[in-house]
Amino acid sequence: MDVVNEILGNSSKESNKYKPVTVKKHLELEYDLGTLLAVDPNDFNIDLYSKNPNEYFLNLARDNTQLLLNKLWELPTERVEEAVMVKLPPPKTALPRMKPVPKPRPLTKWQKFAKEKGIQKKKKPKLSWDDQLKKWVPLYGFKKAKAEKEKNWVLEVPQNADPNEDQFNKKLVAKTENVSKNDLQRLRNIAKNKNIKVPRFGTSNPEVSSAKDLKAAITIAKASTASLGKFQDKLHKEVEAKGVSAITPGASRKRKMTPLEPENKLNMNIVESILNKKPRLDVDKAVAKQLQTNTFVENSQQKQGTSKGSQKIKNKTNKKPKGSKGHRAGKKGGGRKRR
Amino acid sequence: MSVLQRVVKPTTHKGKKVLLRKEPQIIEGTKRAIFFKGRKSSEKVRRVLRDIFDLKKPDAQMLSRNNDVTIFENATPVEAFCRKHDCGLFMMGSHSKKRPDNIVVGRMFNHSLLDMVELNIDNYEGLREFAVSKITIGIKPCLLFNGPHWEQSDEYRQLKSILIDFFHREQVDAVRLQGIEHTISFNALPDGKICLRSYKVLLKKSGVREPRVELEEIGPRINFTLRRTKLPSPDLMKEACKKPGELKVHKKKNISTDSLGTTHGRIHMGKQDIQKIQTRKMKGLKKTSEERIALKRKVLRESGDVSVKRRRSVSRGSSSSN
Structure with a gap:
């Protein structure tokens, strides 16, 4: 019996030598072993926290790490080059990606055709x-x-080809x-x-x-x-x-069918566009006209300078001469009647 | 834009490889983070940035200049930084009269801002103030979130997600048990404080299989409070969390393995038509030509295709006349 007591005593001593690995928690922690994550939903002990916050946090973290590692140690292990590796389950927390999921590369026209026809790429040496x-x-x-x-x-110059080519x-x-x-x-x-x-x-x-x-x-x-x-x-x-x-x-130039509008409306549009015609301002034409008047005025001034009072310009506005407004110059001398 | 879908092709092979590396991948590696300062920064902010940069190394990049960025008003410059450095995470430190000692942590999806959280640094003790031996660089830490508040509001939930994303490093299949060296704990107190603590893990003998865990604080020790947040729209978050179809495990049907390790497969056969089975050929069982014609007619009648029969007879007649 002494021997048994001795052994029991030894084992209890042995166990007292080490601190325990078990931790008591009011609420169970949530683990995500794939990301080595533990979430502790328990309330904080405000008394202990207010006494020494940092020590409280240290103890809390120690307990939770202990629990997390206990879970990790339960997982199946394997030995890889003298190191004990533990296989992690896939992570539970969904984290967003950095870039979207890659789309499959779209086929080229040839690739599509080859796929349809079952043409396979031959490997060339x-x-x-x-x-x-x-x-x-x-x-x-x-x-x-x-x-x-x-x-x-x-x-070689092929037959029927230009020899100078x-x-x-x-x-x-x-x-x-x-x-x-x-x-x-x-x-x-x-x-x-x-x-x-x-x-x-x-x-x-x-x-x-x-x-x-x-x-x-x-x-x-x-x-x-x-x-x-x-x-x-x-x-x-x-x-x-x-x-x-x-x-x-x-x-x-083929007329395209426009089913959106009925035919009579289309025709009315055309009629209206003709009847309500407004003068359009053609910028190029207007500029050209202005330039022409400028040169005309200059020329006439030059003429005036050279031949004094020889001829008077009646039409200063440079408008297109209209009939039945000016005086007819009349025929100068006789001649053949031109038809 | 895919490399092969570019109008201007990359000129060199090296350039092509760089572009390919920046393209979306099916399996993404660790998200890299950039650390930069805002318009102005205080000593405290700079040291916090430096310390978290040290924790995040080697997947981190520190930008040295001040940047005129008001991120909650306009996030475009930050998106440009992240695009340039190919980073999915960022941390910005700034200091102003309105928001002293300010830290903004956020992440990107598809080169545009996904979400971000603004934190105020209340209290800070740096890595260097803890005169203990530190941990190995680039090690995967244990993450602890203490307190019921982490699950109680959207902001905290998002902050938790951001912090996990920031510190978890890489998704791995296996870890070396003795290599677990680091624990980061985040404590959300009822008064709105968020306390970051970082410890070194010491594995002691326990007399049982599991080791006794002891912790030693290595710093930094930071107390935050939450300021502004920008949460992602649920659609965007869903889009960002999408798993590629290639990674999904497809269940193999009708294949099983028994306890001896033999693989059994079950094949589904169609119903067999016994009437049409070709049995042994014998001269006595051979059909006469009349029988054969009768059978053919019967088959045609059964199928109800009278037109075929008629057409055939017509064609036969015409051919005979010719």
Whole structure:
């Protein structure tokens, strides 16, 4: 029995040596272990607080930290390189993001088409063997450009081509055209994704433009005569391009139906606009007129200076002469009657 | 604006990477904070800014100049600062006759102001006045909110949210137990005081599995009172708290694992038509041509498609005539 008492005594001594890890609280704390957060809804002990606020806060914080850590120690642990790690649950407190959730990148026109048709991107090798140069040439980059230069030191003039045409320059132009076309398509994709309307322009270089562009070019060119293409013959298997009315001469003159207003009202508007016509002030015309009068007055003054009293100006206001107001000068001398 | 959706493309690869880094991410890291002074500032305000900056390091940036900013009237300059430094949090210190020793804490969403709270510094003792060894930089602290007031008004709730956002650092999956070193406690007293205390955690032996926690104050010790607040509209807050769909866990249906660790899957099969099963082929069971035609007719009649039959007969007749 002595032994048992001894052991019990030892254990009680052992336990007395350490301070307890348990804390009593009136209300349970709210924990969010994912953010290492504890909220203590208990009221403050005003007596203890007023005695020594800082010590009270210290003890309160100690108790609450003890409770929080007790909860943490209950969680499953794992050993990672001699350190005991505890797996935290996902945080409960919802904190706002700094930036909105990213939207999926909108597809380009080509990507959309490829997806519809199930076209998959083929991976091209970065290097390929060039039989002519007997070396590995990269797909793109500066070594590619150098290899191209070495390879294309001479260019064949194709049959039916103008022998004086610079084939190197032609190739360069085609390349730059292609680059700018790609950039244009990139901008078009951006505009489409942002719902910006881009005005249609004519056609690009025929070397790089698509069949659709060429079709549009034909339609526009045919309408670009003095009679708006009325007397142009149809080409063999010609199809008129669609959606080019805005840039085709004469095509946009088609009267558009306006269902918002009834027809009689529209017609009345036209009649009223004619009957209640007000003189419009054309600034350019007025300025030109003023300038003209100024020069006229100057000229007349000069004339007056040179030939004294030879002729008097009757009409000083410089108004357009009207009939039956002035005196007829009458015929000066005879002559043939002009009809 | 997405990098690929820019009209002007970034010229260099490095520039592109910088722009990509500033774009919205699915998983955001720690929110960085900028600290700056208003038109005028007192010594107390400057020291408070410096101390909280030290607590927030390394996810913090201190701006050195005075700024002519009246944030509650016009928050645009602050939004510009946050955009420039790519920060989601800010703390501004100012001092005026009307509002002496003033601190404004707030946060941004999508480069515009989400919410902010103005605090008055009543009492302050700095980090340096506590002559004890400090904590490791950049450590995740334990946050304590004491007092029933934190849940009782919208302003306090928002302030609590801002303070958690400001100090919680990063969302992590796991922590090292011995690495818990720091506790920040916020006490909301009934008389409107908000007391910030910061302690170092000492883990002592306890004879049981859990350690005995002892705390040592390391400063700063600041008492605040609440002044003006700007709370976010519920819609904006909801928008800001949105979780990306990619992070949501989708439940896998019909897959289970038993106690031995074997995965079982349940597959749903459609109803099988026994009449149409192809059984073993035998010459004796073969249909004669008449039988086959009769079957075809029966099928057609059942489907009610008389027109098909008629059309077929017509076409057959025409072909025969030719």
